[in-house]
Amino acid sequence: xxxxxxNINRRSLLALPGLVATAAFLAACGxxxxxxxxxxxxxxxxxxxxQKESLAANKQIVDDWNKANPDIQIEYVQGxxxxxxxxxxxxxxxxxxxxxxxxxxxxxxxxxxxxxxADLSSLLPADFKSEISDKVWQTVTVDGKVxxxxxLLESQVVLANKKLLDAAGVTVPAANAPWTWDEFAAxxxxxxKPGQYGVAWALKSPTNRVMNxxxxxxxxFFYEEGGKWTVKVGDGxxxxxQRIHDMVYVDKSASPExxxxxxxxxxxxxxxxxxxxxxxxxYLRQQMIExxxxxxxxxxxxxxxxxxxxxxxxxxxxSISEDSKAKTQAMKFIANFLNATNMAKLAHGDWLVPTxxxxxxQLVQSTQGKQGWDVAVASADTLVQAPFQRAAGYSEWKSKIxxxxxxQYFANKISIDQLAKTLEDGGKQVLK
Numbered sequence: 001x002x003x004x005x006x007n008i009n010r011r012s013l014l015a016l017p018g019l020v021a022t023a024a025f026l027a028a029c030g031x032x033x034x035x036x037x038x039x040x041x042x043x044x045x046x047x048x049x050x051q052k053e054s055l056a057a058n059k060q061i062v063d064d065w066n067k068a069n070p071d072i073q074i075e076y077v078q079g080x081x082x083x084x085x086x087x088x089x090x091x092x093x094x095x096x097x098x099x100x101x102x103x104x105x106x107x108x109x110x111x112x113x114x115x116x117x118a119d120l121s122s123l124l125p126a127d128f129k130s131e132i133s134d135k136v137w138q139t140v141t142v143d144g145k146v147x148x149x150x151x152l153l154e155s156q157v158v159l160a161n162k163k164l165l166d167a168a169g170v171t172v173p174a175a176n177a178p179w180t181w182d183e184f185a186a187x188x189x190x191x192x193k194p195g196q197y198g199v200a201w202a203l204k205s206p207t208n209r210v211m212n213x214x215x216x217x218x219x220x221f222f223y224e225e226g227g228k229w230t231v232k233v234g235d236g237x238x239x240x241x242q243r244i245h246d247m248v249y250v251d252k253s254a255s256p257e258x259x260x261x262x263x264x265x266x267x268x269x270x271x272x273x274x275x276x277x278x279x280x281x282x283y284l285r286q287q288m289i290e291x292x293x294x295x296x297x298x299x300x301x302x303x304x305x306x307x308x309x310x311x312x313x314x315x316x317x318x319s320i321s322e323d324s325k326a327k328t329q330a331m332k333f334i335a336n337f338l339n340a341t342n343m344a345k346l347a348h349g350d351w352l353v354p355t356x357x358x359x360x361x362q363l364v365q366s367t368q369g370k371q372g373w374d375v376a377v378a379s380a381d382t383l384v385q386a387p388f389q390r391a392a393g394y395s396e397w398k399s400k401i402x403x404x405x406x407x408q409y410f411a412n413k414i415s416i417d418q419l420a421k422t423l424e425d426g427g428k429q430v431l432k
Contacts, residue, residue: 040071041326043333046079046088046098048316051286054349061342065333072329074100092116092321099324100334105139105150106314106389112142118320119145123331131340131356138385139313148317151338152346153353155282155303155379156212156311157372158184162297164191164276175369175378178302178309181216181243188253191276200258200266200275201244206406207398211388213240216306221423222387222394229391231427233420239306241409242416249412259410271296282379285372286351300372303379313383315355353380393431401426 049058062076077098079087085107091097092111101117111117124146129137132150140148165172168190173179179187188198203209211221217239223232247254255275258266263280264287270278271292278284288298303309318338320330336342340358347354347363353376354360360377367373388394405422408414414422 036328037326040073041329042073042075043100043324043326043330044075044077044098045100045333046077046084046102048079048081048084048102049346049349050081051350054346057342057345057349061337061345065336069333072326072333074333088116095323097321097323099321099326100330101319101321103148103317103319104314105148105317108140108147108317108319109142109390111319112145112147116322117147118322118324118327119147120149120320120331121146123320123327124149125331125335128335128338131358133355133380135384136313136315136355136380139315139389140317148319149334149338150313150315150317150355151343152316152350153313153355153380153383155353155376155383156209156279157282157303157375157379158277158279158301159270159284159288159372160277160299160301161270161273161275162299164196164273165299168276172299173302175302175374178305180305181239184304185243185247185251185253188247188277189251192251192253196273197255197258197275198253199247199277199279200255200261200269201247201279202261202263202266203244203259203406203410204262204265205403206410207402210240210402210406211386212312213304215310215312215384215386216240216304216308218307218310220387222391222427224387224391229393229427229431231397231424231431233423237423238416238420241406241419245410245412245416248410267291277301282353282372282376283351285376289371300375302375303382309379309382310384311379311382312386312389314389315383316352351376353377353383355380391431397426397430401430 045062047058049055059076062074066073079102084103088097088101088103088111092114097116108117136150136153137146140146140150160172162172170187170190191198214221214237217236219236219239221231221233221237222229244254248256248259258275263284266275266278267287269275285300292298303311318334320327324330338356340356340362343354343356343359344362344366347359354363360380363373364377402423405419405426409416409419
């Protein structure tokens with residue numbers, strides 16, 4: 001795709017001192033944007049698909065589109081989650097970004113505020129927009145502009161060893177009848193005996209997990225007051241870490257060794273019957289399919305309930321570059337790429353939750369709800385935008401303050417009140 005040198009120069013110039021004079025000069029020159037293309041176009045689509053099934057689904061959808069739409073050709077460009085942020089930053093600054101961009105909602109705000117992403121509000125087909133809940137659209141809305149189309153969600157659920165549940169007389173809850181945290185703790189105790197823990201909490205990187213689950217008890221952690229973010233830790237924020245801590249050190253129904261594990265580290269112990277339940281992300285079901293012994297029976301339990309089942313939503317997204325000269329055509333491709341059938345394929349390929357209602361219904365029907373798809377699709381209703389996702393400075397607070405403090409608390413080296421004070425004081429240092 002050809003690029004406008006004027007656009008590049010304008011963005012670079014606006015970043016320099018002398019902004020007012022430069023802007024006035026550019027205004028005097030008139031609108032520097034090239035008109036939208038009305039003829040045949042070739043658009044680059046930067047995709048972050050990486051799992052085998054998802055990758056195949058992405059490429060097949062693009063191939064089918066190109067055969068049916070000779071005037072809007074899509075060039076598939078493979079990206080990488082580990083380097084995409086720097087890649088995008090460089091390409092935006094250089095005026096060479098892909099027209100269509102796959103990423104995640106939490107990262108869009110930074111690019112949107114710098115003017116790199118198109119406002120999709122007037123481009124979105126009405127029937128397409130109504131397929132996705134307003135709560136999820138909020139995660140891609142920046143300063144009143146819709147800067148991405150959310151399409152895949154991740155939720156926190158509990159995987160369980162069905163044979164161990166049956167042996168302990170623990171009934172598997174239905175997708176629409178979740179356990180409360182009290183019921184979960186009580187059943188974890190039933191499932192604990194010599195050589196077997198009820199739960200393995202893998203909390204090597206605990207902050208995002210705690211931030212997500214804290215919404216079960218309205219624990220926001222981040223509060224905006226007078227245009228400034230502060231960290232406050234009250235009863236709602238303390239609830240989840242304290243309940244996990246109590247399972248390890250009071251009930252002794254959760255394995256202390258698992259606290260230092262990464263998300264997939266407990267799997268050998270889970271398959272071997274050492275842990276009866278494994279809280280984790282919904283994508284862990286894929287590991288069950290790929291790694292579990294043939295005779296291993298597993299089930300997916302719904303997200304736990306406090307005062308609600310709310311969790312933070314950070315959907316994968318598709319955006320359009322502001323520099324693209326064919327935004328209308330790009331949206332036509334996106335609307336096709338994310339129609340119900342295609343979104344269901346993409347969700348199945350990544351073992352994640354589709355944002356679209358029809359796509360979710362198709363997945364449940366095609367899988368008959370097996371392999372936890374009924375629970376996965378139902379969990380979409382619990383996902384909302386969390387305050388920490390909007391707070392500038394969250395990443396720094398997470399790495400410098402929250403993660404080491406939570407690790408100390410879960411290691412039983414500090415009290416819940418010391419944890420709270422550390423998190424709040426750290427917020428004052430970082431959120432200036």
